Amino acid sequence: MESDEDAQMTTDAPISWPTTNGKHKGKGKAVEHPDAHDIENLPWVEKYRPVTLDDVVSHKDITSTIEKFIEKNRLPHLLFYGPPGTGKTSTILAVARRIYGADFRKQILELNASDDRGIDVVREQIKNFAETRTLFSKGYKLIILDEADMMTTQAQAALRRVIEQYTRNVRFCIICNYVNKIIPAIQSRCTRFRFSPLPITEVQKRLDTVIETEGVKLTEDGRKALLKLSKGDMRRALNVLQACHAAYDLIGETEVYHCTGTPQPADVAAIVNSMFSDEFTTSYKMISSLKTDRGLALQDLLNGAYEYIEELELKPHARIYLLDYLATTEHRLAAGANEKIQLTALLGAFKNTVELSTRG
Numbered sequence: 001m002e003s004d005e006d007a008q009m010t011t012d013a014p015i016s017w018p019t020t021n022g023k024h025k026g027k028g029k030a031v032e033h034p035d036a037h038d039i040e041n042l043p044w045v046e047k048y049r050p051v052t053l054d055d056v057v058s059h060k061d062i063t064s065t066i067e068k069f070i071e072k073n074r075l076p077h078l079l080f081y082g083p084p085g086t087g088k089t090s091t092i093l094a095v096a097r098r099i100y101g102a103d104f105r106k107q108i109l110e111l112n113a114s115d116d117r118g119i120d121v122v123r124e125q126i127k128n129f130a131e132t133r134t135l136f137s138k139g140y141k142l143i144i145l146d147e148a149d150m151m152t153t154q155a156q157a158a159l160r161r162v163i164e165q166y167t168r169n170v171r172f173c174i175i176c177n178y179v180n181k182i183i184p185a186i187q188s189r190c191t192r193f194r195f196s197p198l199p200i201t202e203v204q205k206r207l208d209t210v211i212e213t214e215g216v217k218l219t220e221d222g223r224k225a226l227l228k229l230s231k232g233d234m235r236r237a238l239n240v241l242q243a244c245h246a247a248y249d250l251i252g253e254t255e256v257y258h259c260t261g262t263p264q265p266a267d268v269a270a271i272v273n274s275m276f277s278d279e280f281t282t283s284y285k286m287i288s289s290l291k292t293d294r295g296l297a298l299q300d301l302l303n304g305a306y307e308y309i310e311e312l313e314l315k316p317h318a319r320i321y322l323l324d325y326l327a328t329t330e331h332r333l334a335a336g337a338n339e340k341i342q343l344t345a346l347l348g349a350f351k352n353t354v355e356l357s358t359r360g
Helices: 004-012 036-041 060-071 089-105 119-131 153-164 200-214 220-230 234-247 253-260 267-276 278-295 298-310 315-332 339-359
Strands: 080-081 108-111 141-145 169-175 191-194
Touching: 004 153, 004 298, 060 080, 060 089, 060 191, 089 141, 089 169, 108 119, 119 153, 200 220, 220 234, 220 253, 234 253, 253 278, 267 278, 267 298, 267 339, 278 298, 278 339, 298 315, 298 339, 315 339
Parallel strands: 080 169, 080 191, 108 141, 141 169
Antiparallel strands: none
């Protein structure tokens, strides 16, 4: 019989996407749902989440390899790793639909970082789910451990034996952002796939579909700003687009930067040029007033300054010195250092960079 965890998965399961003869209606577009009101209220990230492996943006080498595993009924334990918003969770959910069909939620146990996943959960909940077989169904069940790099070392150590012991009944898919936080013993038991940041062209294709379907009014400079800020993260791109669409009728570059709280490129350029050329006190006052007016943090300015400096012509030793100091300042701010002190130190570093450049 199914365990208590199986029954719980069916009651707590989120909305499952409808299918027609096992195929998705309309690739990459909003699908029909029995309750149209519910699907309209969904965040676009969920509304446009890929349903089949063919819908997954980019990563065709990964999806085709997994497709062959499924066809030969030789799916191994999987380890997906890479930056956020690159399609790791969407891929494994598409795999589950491919294997189990519309009722895939009954055959999987999905645990996220928000769940308690200490050693007790591994010994009880995961083990109980793994050691039970479902009546009237052949094959294996699937356990998805999302954000697995947040699991304690002790929990991961306990998981090693569970993975080996119950391979006949279940397959594990371990998902994380940082593979170095997964112990080597688990890595060696899984087939690893790296999900790299999505190419900007692929992000743009999916965004164009959403923009057309939702009737979003987006200017060309707004599109470029959105793609630049996404940095290959589809989730971030869709969330920013939805937020801007809710706040503004027409979305341009200014609206995108306002909505995300990111400094405008013109402001960043003015600050960096001032740090290089203006006198110390003048530059400090200008940056402080701009930060107050725009509501900016020094952390935001550092990210913008880094991108702007990449385009400037600096001598190699001066560039290395400045980039190293930007990294040091970011580290200090992350540790809770005072912003005013770090700003004055950063100004000093820019003046030193000018001297290093003139010395040759």
